[in-house]
Amino acid sequence: MDAQKAINTLKERGYKYTDKRKEIIEFLDEQKGYVSAKQVLMFMQEQYDGLSFDTVYRNLSLFADLGILEASEWEGEKRFRLSCEEDHHHHMICLRCGKTKHIPVCPMEHFHAGGDDFKITSHKFEIFGYCTPCQHS
Known part of the structure; x- marks a missing residue:
């Protein structure tokens, strides 16, 4: 956005x-x-x-x-x-500078975590680490 x-x-x-x-x-x-x-x-x-x-x-x-x-x-x-306006995706987030990188896949596509007795309404998946510039500073 x-x-x-x-x-x-x-x-x-x-x-x-x-x-x-x-x-x-x-x-x-x-x-x-x-x-x-x-x-x-x-x-x-x-x-x-x-x-x-x-x-x-x-x-x-x-x-x-x-x-x-x-x-x-x-x-x-x-x-x-x-907020992002692109298709559904998740982020890798740099712990030092806050910069984000899109993760083009969603882990929720690979399993039905809730079973039949649980309706999932949303989820969040983030990976934290350090971007290349922050790794060297």
């Missing part, structure tokens, strides 16, 4: 369109992978002195609930990126 589509989704769902929300979305659009709420806050505080972590986190959570953002968690911290 690009920034304009994310902003349109926000408007279509009846949420206020503010400069702060636009800047959060545009910042995430410029990133190559997942970023933490702290990173977003540091960026936003350059323009909005006194902006609280709670405000940033509430907006990130709202965007994730609306499907604008994807969320993942590692090292005890939730991280966010703009």
